[in-house]
Amino acid sequence: MRIALLLLVLVLAFSSPNIAQTAKKPVRIGVAGLVHSHVGWILNRAKKTGDPDIEVVGIAEPNREVAERYMKRYGLPMSLVYSTLEEMLDKTRPDAVTAFNEISKHIDVVKVCAPRGIHVMVEKPLAVSLDQAKQMEALAKKHNIHLLTNYETTWYGSNHKAYQMAVKDGAIGPIRRIVVHDGHDGPSRMNKEFVAWLTDPVTNGAGALFDFGCYGANLATWLLKGQRPTSVSAFTLQIQPDTYPKVDDDATIVLVYPKTQVVIQPSWNWPFSRKDMEVYGATGYVFTLDGTKMRVRLKDDKTEQTTEAAKTDAPVSDPFDYLAQVVRGETKSVDDLSSLQVNMVVMEILDAARRSAKEGGKPITLK
Template sequence: MKTVRIRYCLFLCLLAQTVSMNTSAQSTKKPVRVGVVGLVHSHVNWILNRAKQTGDPTIEVVGIAEPNREVAERYMKQHGLPMSLVYPTVEEMLDKTRPDAVTAFNEISNHLNVVKVCAPRGVHVMVEKPLAVSIDQARQMEALAKKHNIHLLTNYETTWYGSNHKAHRMAVQEGAIGPIRRIVVHDGHDGPAQMNKEFVAWLTDPVTNGAGALFDFGCYGANLATWLLKGEKPRTVSAFTLQIKPDVYPKVDDDATIILEYPKTQVVIQASWNWPFSRKDMEVYGETGYVFTLDGTRMRIRLKGDKAEQTTEAAKTDAPVTDPFDYLAQVVRGETKSVDDLSSLKVNMIVMEILDAARRSAQSGGKPIALK
């Protein structure tokens, strides 16, 4: 009996020591140093809100590269941040602040330039969706990332929706609705015309954004579908675009439908700047049931044997990480792998193939484009 008590005491001592060591390691872990490239994307408020948090254990915003001083002064004033954070060029910001990673909130067409500057310095990059304006630019970015062994991630708002991860778990990991046969994704709002002028200027230009709603919101559905279908490429891509408000958006489409054909599955992506309300929702149909995501939490589900549809809510914990910058920190620290998830380069290269083919299809009047 005495021997058992001694062993138990030793076990408790070892357990306490392990917990103490883990707690100590967590408390001494330094925040990942992050630079911000560009302030012309409205999503930049996301990270600037984090920059205001002193003592953030996860990330520290050490510098911001923005050549437009008027824009920089407006954002720094809005968020209560010092202008000393701002540098006129990416190169100067990198050289003087030495970040571990950068987040790009500039024009999509300039994502390639960010990688050209950061990759040789060993600085990891997370860009706002989509990855690039063309498959050619995306391939150059991919080559640079692989050559210099950096992480190249793409951030989507919908990546952090607990509902999407719960739908993925049910449909893909658990097979609760049977083989997926159809996915329908709706994304968009009533248009960007009333947003910040510097954002609207490049968002409505086919050179700097790649297209209009076709790229701006079509990328969400391409990303989710590729993830749900385990990285499978569609056999063909067809797309149809409209210019409902040519007086407001004279250079680009403002409404798009993309159809992806797989051997036994069809994906319909509806992207628009003309929805009466903002929406980011998805319908996933299987052979024996379906799961709908209505927003970040609310869901509708009907499985085989159910007499009626059920409503449910996903929790924030259904997503493995609820914030892109926490995720970026984990990737940089090697605490998680980005191989085939929503942010990964592998998935987003397929997204770019889809978007590139969709643009060509729309230009041809909807002719199906085969992917190699």
């Protein structure tokens, strides 16, 4: 009788989705830095109680004033905050770390986390230089950790629906041209600690060229299945030199492939915020206007059609749910928008674009 009862309990435990779900522990997440304005994304998640996917266990931020301001804003205790990344890791033992510090310090996060076997997700772009990116890649491979890059546009259902149509279904024929627009009216109105490093070529790599150019490079590399351009040309402007004296605030990047051209237009001078994309094929096109809205015209369409993507068109709607899946081994990130493989190509593009812009738009050939 006891054996039969035990067997019944085991069967129920493994067959009941509710019991299986409660058995899954949330992934322990540490936060490195609070000086990136996108950090509110993870802090909003930190406020959730009983989150089944992630638990924010510690925050590393050396600037006490910044830490106190953010903890007050999001209703979080200062006991979460540590002055150094090393101390936070030793005290909290996270499974993964999300980096919301200066782009130039992403490499420092990886140097500390990788030897400890702690996975890392950085906010876009991966690094400030191709050399730093290569060092980070080597550390990730040596210590067998996931090194992911987060972009807001990765979680747009419209981009994934466009990928399905253009790449998987071939609904518009071979891709011939991609045009990506990203940016807003400038970061000068944002918090001071964010603007300080974002407008410095040492800590950000460039201005709008890196800040928003990375989105288009990421999407194009993904849509073209990891293909590297044969050449990269870039042209930058300083439309507001008094506001942004050290960096560009407007750019155009042209990527040339054997049978495709990509035009990326990042700017801090758009009249309104925008993150949209045009993908043209030999027989049709698909435009993404924002996270959901789309315009499409296929070969047999007499007029352009409007459509909307669902949230379910994206693999998940949140980068931290995705990070939890990756850490648990529930999904692979070999050739997706967040992957190291794709973002190493992104860094090649950005590095070449910066060199081209310095030489007046001279095409840089990728070896």
